[in-house]
């Protein structure tokens with residue numbers, strides 16, 4: 001049996017985190033790592049009570065930084081497969097199986113969740129437009145054409161997780177991961193997933209305006225680093 | 226005749242140079258930076274009192290007025306310094322993240 005670690009970056013998700021963790025445990029995932037990013041609510045305490053291993057950033061460093069922290073920890077604990085999972089309840093724990101399947105079979109080293117592979121989409125219109133622009137942007141940035149580039153649902157073999165090093169601390173990490181997959185020639189595959197849109201997740205999620213800032217920062221660092 | 230502008234600028238230049246020197250004493254900047262910044266501020270003062278000094282340089286670059294070359298130079302310098310600041314900030318942010326991430330793993334409860 002491969003050792004599976006679920007890594008959840010969380011920022012002010014006290015309202016949803018315990019239900020997310022319980023959902024994961026119900027599916028049999030006991031190694032749940034929550035990286036709390038200096039939330040102002042009691043996300044960390046709630047997650048701990050729900051049975052997760054909680055790592056805490058003393059100051060907010062962003063989702064990318066948190067994913068790297070959780071990944072480092074999971075690798076240290078001997079993970080074979082690492083799954084990136086959202087704290088706001090948008091991902092379905094039942095789909096982790098599908099995400100891991102191609103990795104277990106040794107076909108690929110990374111699977112990327114895509115909300116656009118299934119017919120019929122529940123994605124709100126504005127979000128869909130922004131995400132598609134993200135897809136095109138990532139194509140020009142990294143030279144990989146995917147259907148969904150800004151999806152926090154991923155699974156990585158320990159080998160791939162060790163090779164990918166996230167340097168973009170904030171939301172830019174999504175494009176960066178794809179960039180590294182391409183540059184390092186890591187085998188990948190997109191897997192259809194469903195993203196739940198609730199009032200809660202839409203209120204808290206990334207705004208369309210913010211994505212312009214994200215793109216600007218990516219272009220800037222491409223020239224800089 | 227000393228103009229009011231000249232008085233204001235020279236007071237500021239003197240203030241700036243003392244700041245530079247104090248930073249050097251605190252070891253916040255190295256000798257190169259001390260010399261660099263001192264020269265910049267001295268140059269500002271010189272140009273202020275002897276504006277004609279910039280004319281040969283202006284002629285060399287085919288720029289009409291001497292003072293223009295000083296303005297051009299300042300803008301380029303400013304751009305360069307802002308750029309360096311950005312790079313430094315970026316590096317610092319990265320280092321900060323490294324520390325925070327290490328602490329998080331070490332202190333896992």
Ligand SMILES: Nc1nc2c(ncn2[C@@H]2O[C@H](COP(=O)(O)OP(=O)(O)O)[C@@H](O)[C@H]2O)c(=O)[nH]1
Pocket residue numbers: 008009010011012013035036037060061062063066067085086087088090150152201204205206207
């Ligand atoms: N650690 C950490 N996690 C964050 C931060 N911002 C967002 N997240 C988490 O990242 C996940 C996705 O963020 P979200 O804002 O919902 O993005 P969206 O679903 O793409 O709109 C959620 O689990 C958030 O709790 C942050 O600054 N630090």
Ligand SMILES: [Mg+2]
Pocket residue numbers: 086088090201204205206
């Ligand atoms: Mg979300």
